[in-house]
Amino acid sequence: INVMKGAEAVSEYTSLPRQEAFNIEYWLLEEAKLQRMPKPKPLSGRIALITGSAGGIGKAIAKKFADEGACVVINDNDAGRLEAAKADFGKGYSSDVFATAVLDVTSSADIRNAFKTAALAFGGVDLVVNCAGLSISKPIEEHTEKDWDLLYDVLVKGQFLVTQAGVEIMRKQDIGGDVLNIVSKNALMSGPNNAGYGSAKAAQLHLSRLNAAELGKDRIRVNVVNPDAVIADSKIWEGAWAEGRAKAYGIKVEELPGFYAKRTLLNEVILPEDIASACFAFVGGLLNKSTGNVLNVDGGVATAFVR
DSSP, X not given: OHHHHHHHHHSOOOOOOHHHHHHHHTOHHHHHHHHHSOOOOTTTTOEEEETTTTSHHHHHHXXXXXXXXXXXXXEEXXXXXXXXXXXXXXXXXXXXXXXXXEOOTTOHHHHHHHHHHHHHHHSSOSXXXXXXXXXXOOOTTTOOHHHHHHHIIIIIIHHHHHHHHHHHHHHHHTSOEEEEEEOOGGGTOOOTTOHHHHHHHHHHHHHHHHHHHHHGGGTXXXXXXXXXXXXXXXXXXXXXXXXXXXXXXXXXXXXXXXXXXXXXXXXXXXXXXXXXHHHHHHHSSTTTTOOSOEEEESSOOGGGOOO
């Protein structure tokens, strides 16, 4: 692709005659060289768009996928944060591996532009990860209509619109694909001061099931990863959400990581990389016949078990 771009910038690109190309490709020394090369990485040749990937869980997923051979489209609704992520990725990956786009998941225009970026930079899209999100924790009497609309617009409507746009491209490609939705253990577990966020997460979870049921005929798999309390590098935990959850549980903000770890069966702090590994488990090739699943990555919260 880069050779073609370079040729077109000067004059025009002309390919080799097919017979000459065949002779080069199947030259005995060329075949011997190819046999010595390492096997392609599991996600080689696949293109992923991960929403909210300038930080936190989304960024960890983008790096994991890039490390496993994918090309990734990094995006965020915060242009400054996106620029910082672009600089960070530029230190470890070439421009052939990643592209960037400003993306507010409530904006149809932004969504179209992000997928256009994927198509122009890499040729399409194979993996869509809905990770963009926000959290609001308030008692029911303090919850405003504006809070409610924002949660449902970003979490539920945003997931739907991004999935819809990604599926349109996947259907044109006709080679199947994957949609991964980063939801939350709150989709399954009830807690105080959480009516808006928890119910929106439940809607995300069931929307995933509905999409899985509809898209199976297109060989598009839809699966869910349910994290809990992923505090590292997360905008969600920088402000009122952390204060709200601490208040709900009667503890200090700085005590939250330990509190969340102690209430799990494994007594573990959950990191963004843990969620990224779960996402890779779904798309790395071993679960190509699985769809409509929910994978909890929460250290083990019994009240959030699916069954």
